[in-house]
Amino acid sequence: MAKRYNAADYNLVANPSLSKTNSPWPLWITLLLCAVLLAVLWTYFTPDIRLTRPAITHSAGQITATTQATNRTSVPVTLDIRIIIGTKGIDSDFGSGQFYPLAQQDVSGTIPPRSTQPLFCTFTISSGGIPTHAEVQLLTTR
Helix, strand or coil: CCCCHHHHCCCCCCCCCCCCCCHHHHHHHHHHHHHHHHHHHHHHHCCCCEEEECEEEEEEEEEECCCCEEECCCCCCCEEEEEEEEEECCCCCEEECEEEEEEEEEEEEEEEEEEEEEEEEEEECCCCCCEEEEEEEEHHHH
16 A cells, blocks of 8 residues: 655654755756866867957058957967958848958068067058958968
């Protein structure tokens, strides 16, 4: 015959040897392990050389595109980058607008260890459209 339900059998005060099912420790341990895993991934899987998206500055007949290059290594690094300026089409519901390049220039610079340095190039405005968008490409590192 089945045992009848008795509330005292499930009361922690009446029966202290019962396991606590609402303990917060499994949640805290899981959150701590996730934080440690994220810290390890952030440390070992971030790139050693970083480039920011170029900022465009308009001035009398010229456009200057500036990007920040960060070197996280312990040795100086020489970078060869390509800065492309152009216009960007209108975004739609189906995706981002098309990028239409107008001009490009190759720039090189030496970045000291564990530092950030700006790299820039200057373009002259021709009779075409005015650039509103810029992109940077990392060509080589030495």
